[in-house]
Amino acid sequence: xxxxxxxxxxxxxxERPVAVTAAVxxxxxxxxxxxxxxxxxxxxxxxxxxxxxxxxxxxxQLVGAWSLWQLRRWGAILTFVLAxxxxxxxxxxxIEAPSGWIVVGAAVGIPLSIAVMVLVALRSSRxxxx
Numbered sequence: 001x002x003x004x005x006x007x008x009x010x011x012x013x014x015e016r017p018v019a020v021t022a023a024v025x026x027x028x029x030x031x032x033x034x035x036x037x038x039x040x041x042x043x044x045x046x047x048x049x050x051x052x053x054x055x056x057x058x059x060x061q062l063v064g065a066w067s068l069w070q071l072r073r074w075g076a077i078l079t080f081v082l083a084x085x086x087x088x089x090x091x092x093x094x095i096e097a098p099s100g101w102i103v104v105g106a107a108v109g110i111p112l113s114i115a116v117m118v119l120v121a122l123r124s125s126r127x128x129x130x
Contacts, residue, residue, distance in 0.1 A: 002068075004088070005082065008057075008060075012125075014071065015128065016069075016071065016128065017088060017122070017124045017125050017127075017128050019119040019120075019122045019124055019125045020068060020071065020119070020120075020125050020128060021071075022115075022119055023068060023079065023115075023116045023119035023120050024065045024069045026069050026112050026115060026116050026119075027061055027062075027064065027068070027079055027083070027116055028061075028062065028063040028065050028118075030061065030109060030112055030113070031058040031059075031061035031062050031065065032058070033105075033109075034055070034057075034058040035052050035055075035058070037054075037101060037102065037105050038051060038054075040099070040101040041099060041101065045099065046102075054077065057085075060078070060082060061079070061082050063078070064078035064079040064082055067079075068120070071128050071129055071130055072129065073129040073130060075129075076120050076125070076126075076129050079116065079119045079120055080116075080117055080121065083113040083114070083116040083117045084113070084117060086109060086110075086113040087110050087113045087114060090105075090106040090109050090110050090113075091106070091110070093105070093106035094106060094107075
């Protein structure tokens with residue numbers, strides 16, 4: 001798989017696989033999109049505990065994405081685990097969602113989370129982690 005060479009703040013060159021860059025981008029967009037669902041119609045039916053857990057999880061996702069960008073092994077593990085938890089927690093949305101937007105979010109979020117898990121687990125990505 002292709003790699004991109006970028007320069008760090010210290011002037012060092014880093015070989016980052018494109019798969020890692022894609023996983024970071026999907027993770028950041030997914031984490032930020034969480035906040036959009038709280039302003040859509042029907043969001044007033046979402047339990048407060050679920051909102052708080054979602055906010056905390058999206059912040060931790062951003063931390064995982066940053067460490068994944070830095071090619072840290074713990075960031076890859078954290079990102080993978082959070083993507084897996086996202087898939088598992090989104091599955092019930094198809095059964096008893098408070099609004100149609102939640103179903104749409106799950107229908108888009110589940111494949112994206114699976115894509116992140118695959119991208120993080122690729123051989124080229126695993127070789128890059130420190």
